[in-house]
Amino acid sequence: AYVWPSTQDPIDDLLYLQSGYIRFGSLSDQVSSCGFGAGSPGIQKSAEWVRTAFHDAATHDAAAGTGGVDGSIQYELERPENLGAALNHTLADISSSVNVHSSAADLLSLALVIAVARCGDLEVPLRLGRKDATEAGIKGVPEAHTDLETTRNRFQIAGFNEADMITLVACGHTLGGVHSVDHPEIVTGTVDPANVARFDNTTDKFDTKVVTEYLDNSSRNPLLRNTNDTLNSDKRVFAADGNVTMNKLADATYYKAQCESVFTRMLDLVPSDVTLSEPLQPADIRPYITKYQLSSNGSVELAGRIRIRTSPDSGRVATDLKVSLLPTDRNGQSIQEITTTAATAKGGDSFGYLKERFNWFEFSKVLPATTGLSGFNIKLTVPSSGLSTTYDNAGAAGGFALNPDITFQQPQSCVSFDSATNKGTLTLTTAISKKALASGATPQVRLVQRIDQPRNFIPKLEQQVIQMTPAGKETAEYVYYRATGTVGRNGLQTTFDVEVGESKLLFQETTALVGTTCGAL
Numbered sequence: 159a160y161v162w163p164s165t166q167d168p169i170d171d172l173l174y175l176q177s178g179y180i181r182f183g184s185l186s187d188q189v190s191s192c193g194f195g196a197g198s199p200g201i202q203k204s205a206e207w208v209r210t211a212f213h214d215a216a217t218h219d220a221a222a223g224t225g226g227v228d229g230s231i232q233y234e235l236e237r238p239e240n241l242g243a244a245l246n247h248t249l250a251d252i253s254s255s256v257n258v259h260s261s262a263a264d265l266l267s268l269a270l271v272i273a274v275a276r277c278g279d280l281e282v283p284l285r286l287g288r289k290d291a292t293e294a295g296i297k298g299v300p301e302a303h304t305d306l307e308t309t310r311n312r313f314q315i316a317g318f319n320e321a322d323m324i325t326l327v328a329c330g331h332t333l334g335g336v337h338s339v340d341h342p343e344i345v346t347g348t349v350d351p352a353n354v355a356r357f358d359n360t361t362d363k364f365d366t367k368v369v370t371e372y373l374d375n376s377s378r379n380p381l382l383r384n385t386n387d388t389l390n391s392d393k394r395v396f397a398a399d400g401n402v403t404m405n406k407l408a409d410a411t412y413y414k415a416q417c418e419s420v421f422t423r424m425l426d427l428v429p430s431d432v433t434l435s436e437p438l439q440p441a442d443i444r445p446y447i448t449k450y451q452l453s454s455n456g457s458v459e460l461a462g463r464i465r466i467r468t469s470p471d472s473g474r475v476a477t478d479l480k481v482s483l484l485p486t487d488r489n490g491q492s493i494q495e496i497t498t499t500a501a502t503a504k505g506g507d508s509f510g511y512l513k514e515r516f517n518w519f520e521f522s523k524v525l526p527a528t529t530g531l532s533g534f535n536i537k538l539t540v541p542s543s544g545l546s547t548t549y550d551n552a553g554a555a556g557g558f559a560l561n562p563d564i565t566f567q568q569p570q571s572c573v574s575f576d577s578a579t580n581k582g583t584l585t586l587t588t589a590i591s592k593k594a595l596a597s598g599a600t601p602q603v604r605l606v607q608r609i610d611q612p613r614n615f616i617p618k619l620e621q622q623v624i625q626m627t628p629a630g631k632e633t634a635e636y637v638y639y640r641a642t643g644t645v646g647r648n649g650l651q652t653t654f655d656v657e658v659g660e661s662k663l664l665f666q667e668t669t670a671l672v673g674t675t676c677g678a679l
């Protein structure tokens with residue numbers, strides 16, 4: 159069961175909150191339609207994302223336990239087998255979502271899942287936990303001129319038999335096509351970004367046309383129709399078993415199920431030191447804390463929203479639901495219930511992958527600092543039946559636990575950018591309880607530096623520990639501490655942890671600080 163907070167939260171947001179009131183559309187907006195190409199001629203983002211995942215996966219060695227979906231593609235772009243802007247585009251598309259919990263490899267997998275859901279309602283379970291390679295892997299992605307034996311062998315090493323190989327190519331080549339700018343030897347006509355030879359006649363639909371047009375000989379697929387047979391890789395692959403597999407794939411229901419299956423297996427090709435999670439499921443009940451800080455008069459402010467899954471199979475009806483927080487003080491004693499209000503802006507709900515639906519219940523509360531907060535449970539009541547259920551974060555210690563000893567003081571924190579030096583300055587302010595300081599530990603910030611890599615959109619993530627110093631203000635319970643860090647332009651939006659000995663405030667984001675000035679303490 160889901161336990162909050164989870165390292166999977168950022169990817170859950172990208173997958174399940176694609177539209178509606180609270181949305182994380184930075185990835186899914188880029189395939190707002192299956193044919194979308196960001197206004198660039200000849201570009202189809204959904205196709206690029208599918209192709210990129212394949213090119214990362216294709217060099218897996220099942221026996222050796224190496225390669226696969228490990229993000230090594232970012233170091234392999236110069237190879238002829240990875241020709242074309244698609245791979246670099248995809249890395250740029252996922253770049254801003256890379257963080258300590260979301261590897262490029264997981265995000266490449268997510269991109270494929272979002273793309274094929276958008277283009278053909280495919281359901282590809284997304285397991286997470288991939289690690290990013292730090293250097294290039296082996297070569298071997300098949301090219302148009304690669305002979306059948308070598309291609310079959312490459313798929314075999316990755317763990318796919320001949321039927322799997324045919325299926326993977328038939329599922330991959332239903333979107334997009336071959337670009338004349340990269341392959342003038344394959345595409346007839348002018349060499350122009352807009353001149354793309356499509357694999358089938360429904361290029362922006364994930365459907366069987368690539369198969370049926372091949373079987374009935376109406377196909378214009380450039381990897382079947384080339385006058386130079388050496389370049390007809392699809393022709394060789396599709397006919398490899400005398401069309402047995404292709405004949406089966408002509409059935410739309412079978413095709414969809416097979417594509418879901420081979421894509422799932424393709425994304426699960428990972429090096430042997432990676433253990434993938436169970437397939438991601440949307441959290442049923444999940445809090446989002448938007449404010450947890452000391453106010454200028456020393457009291458504790460808590461605000462946020464509770465996300466409740468209200469998809470039809472949840473059995474919940476958003477209009478027949480009351481949600482409240484049952485908080486505990488810093489000593490673990492229950493304190494007064496915090497009520498929430500159902501959000502109504504933009505319908506008050508959000509939607510995402512597999513048409514999952516969520517409703518939002520918002521709260522804002524000021525508590526005396528002497529009471530503090532160590533966490534809460536969440537109570538759902540159905541007014542029409544009077545029944546209520548309390549959720550305790552799957553039994554985790556403290557329920558939905560908050561740290562009563564460390565708050566991130568967002569209003570007194572800021573990020574500025576100096577274009578002369580091309581550097582950003584991050585000023586992070588926190589309030590640390592005197593109780594935690596009594597341990598003698600020096601408060602420190604563990605800041606994630608997003609370091610630009612040459613000719614690579616994916617930043618390298620490095621952690622830097624910065625000692626915090628007293629900021630010059632204290633209240634009866636807390637002392638304000640401050641840290642200053644220098645980051646590149648790419649690091650303005652990053653994450654950090656605050657640590658006071660064993661006490662930690664994890665995975666805080668700086669995104670909201672960009673372009674702000676630090677308020678007075």
Ligand code: HEM
Nearest residue numbers: 205208209212242300301302326327330334335336337391
């Ligand atoms: C024998 C194996 C394969 C060969 C030789 C091959 C070859 C090619 C070639 C030459 C292109 C044109 C690239 C360009 O001009 O931009 C292409 C595009 C593409 N391939 Fe493959 N491919 C193979 C397998 C696969 C597989 C297994 C998948 C997915 C699972 C896949 C997905 C795609 C997609 C989606 C495109 C279109 C990209 C776009 O429109 O930007 N390919 N492939």
